Amino acid sequence: MENTNIWDADWEVSKELAGSLIFGQFPQLAGKPLRLLGYGWDNTVYAVGNEFTFRFPRRKIAVNLLEMEGKILPQLEEYIDIPYSKPLFFGQASEDFPSPFLGYTYLEGTFPIGLTDEQRLRSAGSLARFLKGLHAFPVAVARAQGAQQDHRNLIDIASRKDRMLGFLGELKVHLTADEVCVIESYLRQITLDQASPREVFMHGDLHFKNMLVDGTGAISGIIDWGDMNIGHPGCDLNIAYSFVPPQARAAFFQEYGAVDEETKILARMIAVYIPMLILIQSISDNDERTAKEAKAVIFRALTYEGSGRK
Structure with a gap:
């Protein structure tokens, strides 16, 4: 069945799957708490401790975009001074999940909802x-x-x-x-x-x-x-x-x-x-x-x- 809305997922990433992928490919992070931060139209996002966030594509269209992030984001530092997500962990596609995924520095903050x-x-x-x-x-x-x-x-x-x-x-x-x-x-x-x-x-x-x-x-x-x-x-x-x-x-x-x-x-x-x-x-x-x-x-x-x- 094809998606009817642009935010419908091609792949759902449960907490169990996210943990298996993250800790399996990056064992140095094992033992850190994992929690769901949310999802957008393209990605599901989990936090690992208070240090890192991992984004997993929800839609096939997001795969190439994620790969582009991994190449360009590290180069932006000298151009912008507002903190942004810098990729540190480059997860690979596998039998368990057909797409690469990225781990970034964790940014503190909340969405700007209800501000004066x-x-x-x-x-x-x-x-x-x-x-x-x-x-x-x-x-x-x-x-x-x-x-x-x-x-x-x-x-x-x-x-x-x-x-x-x-x-x-x-x-x-x-x-x-x-x-x-x-x-x-x-x-x-x-x-x-x-x-x-x-x-x-x-x-x-x-x-x-x-x-x-x-x-x-x-x-x-x-x-x-x-x-x-x-x-x-x-x-x-x-x-x-x-x-x-x-x-x-x-x-x-x-x-x-x-x-x-x-x-x-x-x-x-x-x-x-x-x-x-x-x-x-x-x-x-x-x-x-x-x-x-x-x-x-x-x-x-x-x-x-x-x-x-x-």
Whole structure:
């Protein structure tokens, strides 16, 4: 039976299987406690003690992406200053599990759920500097290590708009009439069909489930780099709308560097698109906490700077 949702797994990795694979291939870790941290669309994640995390592909499409991580992530250290997952253990495919897997340094923190605007403001500058540095990573090096070119065709704004209108149809029963109106009005007013192709190296999947914050709400880590690719910076810059409060967006872009209006259109669209997907998944999973945050992200992104209007 084929998967019907993009988050459906090809491979489930139980705690027993994860332990067998990790401790079997890396016996120096035997005896450390193992616990499930969670799963995303592409990977299941376990912690080994408080020192390491291991990611196992859930979907076949994630295998090549994981292998790319192992090659590129060690090279990013001189470009970015926010902690990120560095691969240390390179697990091999076997009869028990048909895919390679990776073990990384463990990053302390929690997802940025329920933060105040004041807490978010503290990280606006550091996130802008993070993306400025990341986007300076040499495209030629990334391409040589397997980074794909806009593999999700993110610059096709017209097709993404149609998909989002479809998502809205699914979500109508979970939103108020006013909320549906705000999202639909936003989508209907977008007249740009496609963004101009651009080439920067980027994370490719920045959202609140791939970011960590410390006890004060400050950004403490960036995780899940499986969608690294070469493409339009607007994809990563979605966090200027999804994470950064409206009153801090001008300062964010001043720190990052000037961007054109087309980039801002694409960035805001991705800032709405990703949490719509997360909202649909969290509703399916009966995850009320994540659903509430995803909904908040959508309407933060649709709050315009300086006007308070949506």
